[in-house]
Amino acid sequence: MMVGSSSRRPLAAVVGIVACSVLCPEPLAAQPRCAFLCVPDVKIEPTVTIEHLFGVARIEQLEGSEVVATGRQERESVFELILAVGIPTEIPRVGFTVETIFVPFGDTDVNPFTGVAVEDGQRAIRDNGIEVELELNLSLLEPEQTGGWVESHFDIVDKISPGETPDAASVYTHKLNFELDTAFLPFSRLSEDNWLHHFEVEGSLDYVATGLPKAGDVIGGQRYLDDASRWSFSLVGVIPLAPLAP
Numbered sequence: 001m002m003v004g005s006s007s008r009r010p011l012a013a014v015v016g017i018v019a020c021s022v023l024c025p026e027p028l029a030a031q032p033r034c035a036f037l038c039v040p041d042v043k044i045e046p047t048v049t050i051e052h053l054f055g056v057a058r059i060e061q062l063e064g065s066e067v068v069a070t071g072r073q074e075r076e077s078v079f080e081l082i083l084a085v086g087i088p089t090e091i092p093r094v095g096f097t098v099e100t101i102f103v104p105f106g107d108t109d110v111n112p113f114t115g116v117a118v119e120d121g122q123r124a125i126r127d128n129g130i131e132v133e134l135e136l137n138l139s140l141l142e143p144e145q146t147g148g149w150v151e152s153h154f155d156i157v158d159k160i161s162p163g164e165t166p167d168a169a170s171v172y173t174h175k176l177n178f179e180l181d182t183a184f185l186p187f188s189r190l191s192e193d194n195w196l197h198h199f200e201v202e203g204s205l206d207y208v209a210t211g212l213p214k215a216g217d218v219i220g221g222q223r224y225l226d227d228a229s230r231w232s233f234s235l236v237g238v239i240p241l242a243p244l245a246p
């Protein structure tokens with residue numbers, strides 16, 4: 001009885017080792033980092049955007065069908081907070097980014113959902129708009145080419161933001177957006193495991209190709225005499241939060 005029991009122990013050990021090798025996950029260091037999509041990273045990006053940068057449109061103010069004033073689009077500075085998830089791929093110089101954009105200090109005279117207008121003496125309604133961007137990132141200049149100091153990429157963006165045209169069929173609409181981003185890495189000499197190593201100061205030139213008012217459109221009592229300005233420029237601080245292991 002004792003002999004039979006001891007003779008089965010090596011067999012049980014082999015079975016256990018094989019089962020563990022099949023069922024137990026590999027150590028993290030041995031796991032592949034990429035299939036097609038690689039390990040994502042998360043960043044928060046405080047941003048100041050100057051809207052209506054070039055091609056400022058002329059506008060007529062209407063009361064009924066009567067023109068009561070004329071003017072131009074005003075350049076506006078908007079503070080935004082962006083939560084960005086970057087997803088590299090195995091394809092050289094190609095990646096994806098998903099961004100959620102929040103405007104903490106916006107205001108409006110009319111609630112866009114209830115239609116209630118601010119009356120005289122009342123405070124403006126906070127307009128904390130949220131937008132979403134889905135980006136295809138094409139790297140033009142990588143840090144390895146500049147000694148770790150500069151990188152640049154061109155982005156093709158599906159921008160989901162409030163509808164801005166008279167024929168908008170929904171509150172939020174898709175817009176095609178192009179971006180040229182150039183980033184400086186002031187702390188690139190720090191070690192890779194220091195989060196400041198990946199901190200960036202970025203400039204972004206944006207062109208919104210679709211979904212903006214055109215000449216002749218009447219929106220909110222204003223008639224556009226030219227196409228709305230499609231250009232903006234953003235100054236961005238890119239603060240790394242975490243890598244995310246798949």
